Structures are given as structure tokens and as C-alpha cells.
Amino acid sequence: MGKKPRIYPPELRAEVVRAVIEDGKTPAQVARDFGLVAETVRNWVKAEKSKNSGTKRLAMPIIGTLVASVAVLASPSPAQADGCNLWLCGEVQNNSPWTIHTTEVLGTGGPHWCDVWNGGGGMTWSWWHTTCEQKTLAPGKHRGGGGVDVDAVTFADRDYVVKVYGTILEWRTKGVWTRFHNDEYVTCFKNSNGDPMCQVD
Structure with missing residues (x-):
């Protein structure tokens, strides 16, 4: 029950x-x-x-x-340059038992490359191969909010399921990134089948 x-x-x-x-x-x-x-x-x-x-x-x-907030916005940080402000930034919570990867720098430089299945965010398939800066996020950890804008997430070492606004989409291949917007919150976890899943809300 x-x-x-x-x-x-x-x-x-x-x-x-x-x-x-x-x-x-x-x-x-x-x-x-x-x-x-x-x-x-x-x-x-x-x-x-x-x-x-x-x-x-x-x-x-x-x-x-x-x-x-005008005083804060007068000198924009990298997060604000993408439209993020102090209280409306992309965030990720890793509730899974596995390490995930996040990026706060997507399409604006960075030392790495990211393959994003939904380049515009949301549920629409729009492949985007772009520069990024990849960071690991350990189990139980959180990143984003408060002026820090996380743009995308992936499991680098395992395939995972994506759920966007309650709609379960098909599996995503390990290392393929899921993009989300500034007003969205992503929770990654182990679902009831024992599979890795990232839910965008």
C-alpha cells in the first residue's frame, strides 16, 4: 500500500x-x-x-x-546570460545510486562535446552536437538554482529512461544528453524496475 x-x-x-x-x-x-x-x-x-x-x-x-533584482542583473553572470535569474534556474537532484553528468555550459564553449537528443529542450527530437563542460554529480547530490543554471543531464555509463512532464519517453543511450529549461527541475533516480530514469518537471 x-x-x-x-x-x-x-x-x-x-x-x-x-x-x-x-x-x-x-x-x-x-x-x-x-x-x-x-x-x-x-x-x-x-x-x-x-x-x-x-x-x-x-x-x-x-x-x-x-x-x-535590477542591481544583480546589471552585471550578468554566465547563468543569467541564458535567461536564468537567482530563483529560476535549471536544477538537478541525483537520487539514483549512480553518478550522473551535468553541464552548465551548453553550446557556449567548453572543453567537451555533448550530443543532445532534444536540442531545444522539451520532448521534441532535435539532435544537437555541441560544446559543453561536463561535471559529475554523485548520488544524493544536487546542482543548480541560486544563480547556477544546469542545462542538461546524462548517465555516462548506462542507458536511461526519460520522463518529461509525466510522459515517459523511450530509452536514451548512455552519454546522450537530455536538455531542460531554466524553469525545470530534473530528478534522476532508480525506478521501480531498477532502471535509471531522469524526470523533467
Whole structure:
């Protein structure tokens, strides 16, 4: 029998979402502050933005956050050059028992080459052979957020399954990279069949 989903009070959700949207904190920072999982925080923020799309209620805090961030954005870091800001950067959590590889430098130089199956991100097949800088990420470790923008992920030594927004795609060959966007969070883990999987949310 599966675990019951945890029920959180609406006041907590509102405070968590406000900390991300109005205070400009990263979902990972807010998760640590409130003792939550970063993916839960991201889901709450996405739901709030979706619920308020087209209304003025959400637009004002975002404008306030952007105005407050002008000093930081005036001298862009490499992460910001790709559109990443302090609280909306690509992140990866390695919950698998295997080492994975990530890159924060994709298509903008770097000492290595990456073969990306979805060069534009998302689920569309668009092969891209490009420069990159490959970094290992050990089991249980996290990379990204807070101005650090991870662009792509792969298992270098084993084939893996990719799941994008709940849709399971076919297997990816070891060493072939999966690209994701600044507002996406990737969790790599060992699925119920014992296979390596990376899930993009």
C-alpha cells in the first residue's frame, strides 16, 4: 500500500509561494527554510502562477521582484546570460545510486562535446552536437538554482529512461544528453524496475 500524500495547510502554501515569487528566493532555499522538498515548492509556485495567469494579482509581485533584482542583473553572470535569474534556474537532484553528468555550459564553449537528443529542450527530437563542460554529480547530490543554471543531464555509463512532464519517453543511450529549461527541475533516480530514469518537471 502506498504512502498517503501529506496535506499542507493553505497558509503554509501561501507563505512558501510568496517567499519564492515576492522575496525572490530559490525553491531550494525556501524548501530548506520550511523543511520541504524543492520539487513540492516548485509545483506550488507553478500552480499559483497557472491559477493567476491573466490576472493582475500575480503580476505586481513579479514586477517588484524584477525591479529589486535590477542591481544583480546589471552585471550578468554566465547563468543569467541564458535567461536564468537567482530563483529560476535549471536544477538537478541525483537520487539514483549512480553518478550522473551535468553541464552548465551548453553550446557556449567548453572543453567537451555533448550530443543532445532534444536540442531545444522539451520532448521534441532535435539532435544537437555541441560544446559543453561536463561535471559529475554523485548520488544524493544536487546542482543548480541560486544563480547556477544546469542545462542538461546524462548517465555516462548506462542507458536511461526519460520522463518529461509525466510522459515517459523511450530509452536514451548512455552519454546522450537530455536538455531542460531554466524553469525545470530534473530528478534522476532508480525506478521501480531498477532502471535509471531522469524526470523533467
